[in-house]
Amino acid sequence: MNESHTTEPIPNALLSQPDFAVPAALAAEADELITHYPVKRSASLMLLHAFQDHFGYISQQAVVWIAARLELAPINIYELVTFYPMFHQKPVGKCHLKICRTLSCALGGAYELHEHFCKKLGLDAKAHGPQTTGDGKYTVEFVECLAGCGTAPVMMCNDTFHEGVSLKKADEILKGRGQ
Amino acid sequence: MPQEHRQILKYVDQPGYTPDIECYLRHSGYEALKKAITLPPKTQADGKTTTGPEQIRQEVMISGLRGRGGAGFPCGLKWSFVDRKSGKPIHLICNADESEPGTFKDKQIIYKDPHQMLEGMIIACYANDAHLAYIYIRGEFVEGAKILARALREARAKNFLGRNILGSGYDLEIHIHRGAGAYICGEETGLIESLEGRRAYPRIKPPYFPAVLGLYLCPTIVNNVETLCAVKHITAMGGAEYAKLGTPNNTGTRIVSISGHVKRPGYYEIEVGKVTIGELIHDPCFGGGLRDGRKLKAIIPGGSSAKIFKAGEKFKLKGNSLLGREAEKEVELLDLPYDFDSIIEAGSMSGSGALIVMDDSTDMVEALSNIAEFYAHESCGQCTPCREGSLWMAKALHRLTHGGGRSTDADYLLRIADNIPGGRTICAFGEACAWPVQSFVGKFKDEFIAKGAADEERRMKPAASPQC
Ligand SMILES: Cc1cc2nc3c(=O)[nH]c(=O)nc-3n(C[C@H](O)[C@H](O)[C@H](O)COP(=O)(O)O)c2cc1C
Ligand code: SF4
Ligand code: FES
Numbered sequence: 179m180n181e182s183h184t185t186e187p188i189p190n191a192l193l194s195q196p197d198f199a200v201p202a203a204l205a206a207e208a209d210e211l212i213t214h215y216p217v218k219r220s221a222s223l224m225l226l227h228a229f230q231d232h233f234g235y236i237s238q239q240a241v242v243w244i245a246a247r248l249e250l251a252p253i254n255i256y257e258l259v260t261f262y263p264m265f266h267q268k269p270v271g272k273c274h275l276k277i278c279r280t281l282s283c284a285l286g287g288a289y290e291l292h293e294h295f296c297k298k299l300g301l302d303a304k305a306h307g308p309q310t311t312g313d314g315k316y317t318v319e320f321v322e323c324l325a326g327c328g329t330a331p332v333m334m335c336n337d338t339f340h341e342g343v344s345l346k347k348a349d350e351i352l353k354g355r356g357q
Numbered sequence: 358m359p360q361e362h363r364q365i366l367k368y369v370d371q372p373g374y375t376p377d378i379e380c381y382l383r384h385s386g387y388e389a390l391k392k393a394i395t396l397p398p399k400t401q402a403d404g405k406t407t408t409g410p411e412q413i414r415q416e417v418m419i420s421g422l423r424g425r426g427g428a429g430f431p432c433g434l435k436w437s438f439v440d441r442k443s444g445k446p447i448h449l450i451c452n453a454d455e456s457e458p459g460t461f462k463d464k465q466i467i468y469k470d471p472h473q474m475l476e477g478m479i480i481a482c483y484a485n486d487a488h489l490a491y492i493y494i495r496g497e498f499v500e501g502a503k504i505l506a507r508a509l510r511e512a513r514a515k516n517f518l519g520r521n522i523l524g525s526g527y528d529l530e531i532h533i534h535r536g537a538g539a540y541i542c543g544e545e546t547g548l549i550e551s552l553e554g555r556r557a558y559p560r561i562k563p564p565y566f567p568a569v570l571g572l573y574l575c576p577t578i579v580n581n582v583e584t585l586c587a588v589k590h591i592t593a594m595g596g597a598e599y600a601k602l603g604t605p606n607n608t609g610t611r612i613v614s615i616s617g618h619v620k621r622p623g624y625y626e627i628e629v630g631k632v633t634i635g636e637l638i639h640d641p642c643f644g645g646g647l648r649d650g651r652k653l654k655a656i657i658p659g660g661s662s663a664k665i666f667k668a669g670e671k672f673k674l675k676g677n678s679l680l681g682r683e684a685e686k687e688v689e690l691l692d693l694p695y696d697f698d699s700i701i702e703a704g705s706m707s708g709s710g711a712l713i714v715m716d717d718s719t720d721m722v723e724a725l726s727n728i729a730e731f732y733a734h735e736s737c738g739q740c741t742p743c744r745e746g747s748l749w750m751a752k753a754l755h756r757l758t759h760g761g762g763r764s765t766d767a768d769y770l771l772r773i774a775d776n777i778p779g780g781r782t783i784c785a786f787g788e789a790c791a792w793p794v795q796s797f798v799g800k801f802k803d804e805f806i807a808k809g810a811a812d813e814e815r816r817m818k819p820a821a822s823p824q825c
Contacts, residue, residue, distance in 0.1 A: 214532040216489070217573060219554035227496070227535055248554070261556040262537035264496045276497075280458045281661055282616035282713055284727050322540065322731055323458040323661075324497055327616035327711070328623045337499035 192259065192267055195237035204232050208247060218248045222255055226265055235266040263321070271310045271317035275351075277333040280323040286330025292320055294345050298352065316352075359636040359643070362602070362628045364610045365586045369469045376504055378511035381472035387517055389593040393480045394525045413484035417588060419596030421608035426452055426543075426581030427660070427709050428785075429697045432588070436485060436578060438568035445575040449482050449490040450552065452581050454536055454543040456495055457660035458731060459711030462612040462624050463582035467494070467501040471508040475531070477585035479517060480592050482529050485578055489530055493548050496537040505533055540735040544784050545579040546571075547737065558739050559784035583612060583710075604630030607696035613637060617714035618651065619644035627695065634658065634666075635691025638714055651716035655800075656690075658700050659708025661728050662789035664796035666690050672703040705796070721804050725797040726754035732790035740782040746773050747790045762809035770798050770805070 207228050212221045222244065229240045236259050245252040259265045277283075277292045295318050296303035299311050308319035326332035329341035335351055343351070368374045368384055378386070396409030407415070418433030439447060451474065455463040466474050482490050494502050509531060512518040520528050536542045539557050546565055547557035549572050564570055571577020580588075587609055591599045600608045607629040615637060616622045625643050634656065638644045647653060653668040670690045693699055700707045715724060733751035738744045750773050753766050763769075774794035778787045798805050 214534075217553065220534075220552060222554035223537055223551065224535060227537070254554075257556060258537075258554075262496075262539050264536075264538035279727070280731055281657075281724060281727050282459055282622075285617050285713075285715065285719065285724075321497075321538070322734060323456060323460075325455045325461045325464045325495070327459050327461050327713075328614060330616060330622070334497065339500075 190238055190256075192236065192238045192241060192256070195233070195239045198233075198237060198239035198243075200243060201232075204228065208244075212248070219250060219254070222248055222250070222258055223262070226255070226258060226262075230265060235269045269314070270308065271315050273315060273352075274317045274319070274336050275333060276319050276321040276324070278322065278324045278326070278331060279320040280327075282323070282327035283330040283332055288331040291331050291333065291343055291345065291348060292318070294348055295352075298349075359627075359632045359640055361625050361642060362610050362631075363626045364590055364602075365466065365473065365583065366470075366612065366624070366626045369465055374469070376469055376471050376508065378472055378508065378515065381470070386472055387476055387515075389589045390476050390479055390483075390517060391523065393483055393592050394523055394527065410484045410486060413480065413592060416591055416596035417484070420587075420591040420599040421596075421606060422584065422587050422591060422599070423607070423697055424581055425583035425587070425611055425710065426579075427457065427662075429707065432580065432584055435568065435580075438566070439485060439578060440569045440576040441486070443569075443576060446489065447485055447487045448572045448575055448577045449478070449485060449487040450545075450548065450572065450577060450579045451478050451490070451492045451585055452543065452545065452548060452579050453492050453494040453498070453501075454548060455498075455582070455709075456540045456543050457662065457709040457711060458728070459614060459616055459657065459660045459713045460709040461614045461616075462710060464498065464501065465612075465624055466582055466586060467498065468504060471505050472512065473586050473589060474582050475505075475508055475512055476517075477587070477589035478531065479512075479522070479529060481578070481580065481585055481588050482531075483522075483527055484588075487578070488528050489532075491532050491534050491552060491572075493534050493536060493542065493552060495542070496535050502533055502535055509533070539737075540731075541737045541784075541786060544786060547784065548579065549577065556737070558737050559786070561783050603628045604694070604696060607698055611710050613695060614709075614711040615644050615714065616711070617656075618647055618716040618719070619714050620648060621645035630694040630696030630699070632695050633691060634693045634695055634712070637695055637712055638691070644712075644714065647714070647716050651718060653714070654717045654719050655715045655721070657705075657711075657713040657715075657793075658695075659706045660711040661713070661731065662792060663700075663708045664705040664792045665800060666703070666705060667800045670703075670800075674699060674702050721797055721801040722754065722757050722808050725793060726751070726758045728793045728797075729754045729790075732786075732793075736786060736790065740787065742777045742781045743787045743790060746777040749773050750790070750794050757805070757808055757812070760812055760815070762812035764806055764810040764813055766809045767798050767802050767805035770794050774798070 208225050211224045215221050225244045241252050241255045245255045279288050293303040299316050301309045308317050310317045324332045326341050331343050332341050333343050398406045398408050400406050422432040423429045534552050541547045542551045542557045544559050546560035551557040567577040602609050610626050611629050612624050612626045614624050639646045655665050655667050657665050672688050673685050674688050729751040732747040736743050736747045757766050774791040777791040
């Protein structure tokens with residue numbers, strides 16, 4: 179019996195960004211970063227950081243652009259986006275709350291803190307992975323040890339660390355954020 | 358009276374001490390580098406001459422410094438393994454990935470005294486004839502990376518870095534490389550893969566010992582932030598003088614991160630082995646004791662990968678008596694000196710210097726479940742025993758903490774954990790994920806069995822019959 183199969187391409191998990199355009203400053207930053215290494219490929223993580231800082235997430239087009247600049251196949255960049263937890267495959271909220279869930283913070287009330295944020299923002303405290311509010315303002319995520327265990331519970335709001343976060347302090351962090 | 362001995366953290370947290378180079382220079386910053394780089398060749402008793410860099414390597418060897426990143430491997434010995442005859446360039450990497458749960462010491466240095474770390478790093482590079490070095494910093498230290506970038510610019514402007522450093526003819530470039538949230542990047546060969554722009558899949562040893570086949574397959578030294586700071590102090594004071602700090606074979610000072618159920622969690626720098634675990638927990642100048650009305654249940658002495666100690670445990674240690682004969686003595690947990698060797702002898706490790714304290718309010722099954730979830734999330738996935746084992750253990754612990762446990766789960770967990778480490782995996786993460794399970798379940802087995810049995814009993818009970 180001879181069955182013929184049409185093979186569907188494996189869908190790309192990343193989003194397409196039709197209006198993708200790399201400003202000259204970003205391209206220059208990328209080229210400068212590449213000079214830090216004797217082998218171009220080494221710059222891939224730093225380029226991904228630079229692109230994520232600029233666009234907020236890593237799109238299919240960004241992967242293709244970075245790969246071309248480093249003379250690599252797109253898969254070499256794509257496999258990094260899916261391996262390293264800090265790279266976002268889709269946009270996150272303006273206020274990205276990362277709450278440490280690891281032992282010292284758990285002993286210090288991290289789960290209560292996470293639940294508090296989820297309740298306040300109408301998210302599911304039991305859900306797995308990052309969650310973003312419907313209005314796109316907030317993302318709440320549990321992360322692993324943030325190297326601040328002495329002042330548990332510890333969290334980050336975007337790039338800023340917050341230590342010893344009581345529920346009251348949590349409300350202050352929320353106030354005026356994500357606008 | 359036990360007390361802190363602040364050498365690396367001497368100025369950190371002092372009012373008015375800032376991370377800029379001017380402040381560092383006012384506190385005799387870069388004096389050790391100046392000393393190192395101007396060391397003249399020395400003629401030894403046997404007529405051989407040693408160069409300045411060789412002398413620094415000797416001092417580090419004499420100092421007895423052991424790595425502060427996790428393994429406690431002697432730094433001088435590690436440097437002596439570097440293949441200097443290969444004709445390939447030698448690279449140095451500062452491991453600033455700090456992500457072992459419980460550890461928060463390197464962050465203090467990076468954020469508050471970055472030039473101290475740079476000075477140690479530059480000296481280490483000079484001593485090892487490295488001309489290109491990287492700081493691998495964990496991705497979440499966004500601010501830290503900026504602080505270091507500024508420090509690098511300042512050091513370059515003062516010619517502590519770059520071409521012809523301080524007129525010595527020695528060139529060195531240091532760059533910052535940011536990780537992106539993966540714990541396995543702390544493992545040195547995973548770190549190297551990540552620095553080469555790939556997934557952080559650790560390399561198999563042999564043949565990929567960094568000292569021989571490291572970054573770009575060139576000889577490479579990977580040292581922890583704190584280790585490199587110690588190199589600065591060894592250069593300044595001399596190896597023999599440094600070795601007087603601490604205890605034999607456990608020399609110098611080290612920063613202990615104390616977290617969990619103590620009144621004063623925080624980072625404390627001690628002379629290695631001069632302070633006991635009990636003092637770290639209870640002394641008012643360290644942990645300050647447990648919260649009121651609580652009793653000690655257990656501690657993890659060296660970051661979450663280290664085996665747990667149960668309160669009241671006693672160990673037989675082989676101490677050398679004054680007569681040089683080996684004498685065995687029994688030591689209670691709280692009297693165990695905080696050093697490398699005693700804690701290894703007691704069956705665990707001081708690892709990254711992170712002491713996690715748990716009082717009697719802690720549910721051991723919950724605590725282990727938390728740790729197991731970490732390892733299941735962080736396994737890089739290359740080796741089947743580690744990838745599958747870490748996940749199965751986390752799943753079994755999840756059901757034990759969510760009402761679905763079985764009385765056989767304790768043995769099930771041990772069976773999995775026993776089959777991960779011992780050369781079945783590429784890197785030491787295999788050990789790191791098995792040790793907590795082996796030690797928690799081994800030492801608190803009743804709790805694990807009781808929890809599973811209670812769940813079973815609940816499931817056996819017929820559902821309450823609906824009321825008529
Ligand atoms: C799973 C794993 C994670 C590690 N994480 C770190 C880390 O975050 N920071 C660190 O300095 N060393 C870490 N290490 C130890 C490094 O592999 C390496 O031994 C260390 O950086 C060497 O530096 P040292 O000799 O100065 O201690 C880790 C090791 C393993 C197996
Ligand atoms: S032991 Fe685990 S973390 Fe290490 S290489 Fe194997 S799968 Fe990866
Ligand atoms: S456990 Fe939360 S910061 Fe380390």
